[in-house]
Amino acid sequence: MTSLPPWANGPFELLVHAEGHLLSGEDFDRRIALISFDDAIEVAITTYLTLHPIQRGGRTYPKDHVEKWLSSYHSKLDFLDKELATRTLTWEVERSHIIWAHDHRNEQYHGGKKGTPEKNVLGIVRKSALWIFSLLFEDSEVEQRLAQAIEDASVPAPPQRDSKFDRVIDSQYGMVEVCDQTYYASELLFSVDHSAYREVGARLLSGDNPSKDKEGD
Numbered sequence: 001m002t003s004l005p006p007w008a009n010g011p012f013e014l015l016v017h018a019e020g021h022l023l024s025g026e027d028f029d030r031r032i033a034l035i036s037f038d039d040a041i042e043v044a045i046t047t048y049l050t051l052h053p054i055q056r057g058g059r060t061y062p063k064d065h066v067e068k069w070l071s072s073y074h075s076k077l078d079f080l081d082k083e084l085a086t087r088t089l090t091w092e093v094e095r096s097h098i099i100w101a102h103d104h105r106n107e108q109y110h111g112g113k114k115g116t117p118e119k120n121v122l123g124i125v126r127k128s129a130l131w132i133f134s135l136l137f138e139d140s141e142v143e144q145r146l147a148q149a150i151e152d153a154s155v156p157a158p159p160q161r162d163s164k165f166d167r168v169i170d171s172q173y174g175m176v177e178v179c180d181q182t183y184y185a186s187e188l189l190f191s192v193d194h195s196a197y198r199e200v201g202a203r204l205l206s207g208d209n210p211s212k213d214k215e216g217d
Helices: 006-024 027-049 063-069 073-086 095-109 119-136 142-154 163-173 185-192 194-205 210-216
Strands: 175-178 181-184
Touching (some): 006 027, 006 119, 006 142, 027 073, 027 095, 063 073, 073 095, 095 119, 119 142, 163 194, 175 185, 185 194
Antiparallel strands (some): 175 181
């Protein structure tokens, strides 16, 4: 999978944020997903229009047109309409459907009705956001990229050894022989039970050593 250009990372992070909430499935998360996908549409267009022409395939637009397009959500869709016509493409999601989903978003964000968004509304706004992102940033792998980002975010970081714990455990317990092989106590304990490794290391660092208390008795 190719890497994204740096200017596409901001809009893409909004997609990841929205997708994460959508997959959670709770009522609150569905509301946040609707808002975030809708925001991703607007941010993608804004980002694209404010790029240097070299960063968008050499495409140039009159400054006064850009200022007008950036003025509102609907004017940003006006830009998209013109851009599609220039590229001889059609709306992958009907403009009226995108506006319908946007109106639902406004109810969540500004209005007094904050019910759980319907699945078809979420489906429309998600498809719209991914399509517009892929169109403007020429990313045909956005679905795979999004799935990978969600997977990466869900994988916990592997546990790490701590040099302070290593020193204090090895000072107390030294070397351990297993099947004619000799290991540092810290290495062995970390390998079989990293939670116990951290507990023992923290206890020894704090000066709490039950084995010494027993020797004193």
